[in-house]
Amino acid sequence: MRTLSASEFVWGWMLRYTWTCSCCGRQFDELPIHWSVEAPALYDALSETERRSRATLSTDFCTIGDNAFFIRGQIEIPLLGSSERLTWGVWASLSAASMEQVRNAWNRHDRASEAPFFGWLSSALPLYPDTINLKSNVHLRSQPDMPLVELEPTDHPLAVEQREGITLARAAQIAEALLPRH
Numbered sequence: 001m002r003t004l005s006a007s008e009f010v011w012g013w014m015l016r017y018t019w020t021c022s023c024c025g026r027q028f029d030e031l032p033i034h035w036s037v038e039a040p041a042l043y044d045a046l047s048e049t050e051r052r053s054r055a056t057l058s059t060d061f062c063t064i065g066d067n068a069f070f071i072r073g074q075i076e077i078p079l080l081g082s083s084e085r086l087t088w089g090v091w092a093s094l095s096a097a098s099m100e101q102v103r104n105a106w107n108r109h110d111r112a113s114e115a116p117f118f119g120w121l122s123s124a125l126p127l128y129p130d131t132i133n134l135k136s137n138v139h140l141r142s143q144p145d146m147p148l149v150e151l152e153p154t155d156h157p158l159a160v161e162q163r164e165g166i167t168l169a170r171a172a173q174i175a176e177a178l179l180p181r182h
């Protein structure tokens with residue numbers, strides 16, 4: 001599975017923090033800390049025709065054919081020395097049974113009380129070794145929060161960062177790699 005290129009990331013949620021880009025020397029006063037992809041990697045790999053004929057994509061869910069189900073969620077990484085978190089907006093694939101349970105619970109005010117659902121990470125994040133099919137638990141949260149995607153606590157660098165947090169300098173490194181035009 002190919003890794004997403006920088007231009008495919010949507011960013012937002014700026015943190016006030018001054019940093020200097022090591023590639024061009026430009027100084028920034030704000031740091032984007034929310035990065036997300038619009039669709040699961042499998043959906044990205046489909047042709048336009050295939051997307052139209054056998055896939056559906058909404059804000060929260062994606063279905064491909066009649067046996068691949070995905071939910072959008074967030075991996076949260078504590079930012080050391082800050083009360084904020086860096087988030088990766090990602091997709092996870094769920095079993096048909098889990099997806100049915102999620103859809104039934106989705107509009108309930110107590111959906112956060114559902115037990116977590118097992119999911120395979122379905123987004124290829126840059127700056128890490130392959131992230132496709134990392135194991136995770138998907139926790140529904142109260143509206144309007146997106147589900148939390150909690151990676152299995154392995155020694156994969158993304159799982160380590162999720163557990164231990166990252167420095168603002170590391171967050172700036174991520175911004176440097178993904179921010180368009182600087």
Ligand SMILES: [Zn+2]
Binds near residue numbers: 176
């Ligand atoms: Zn630069």
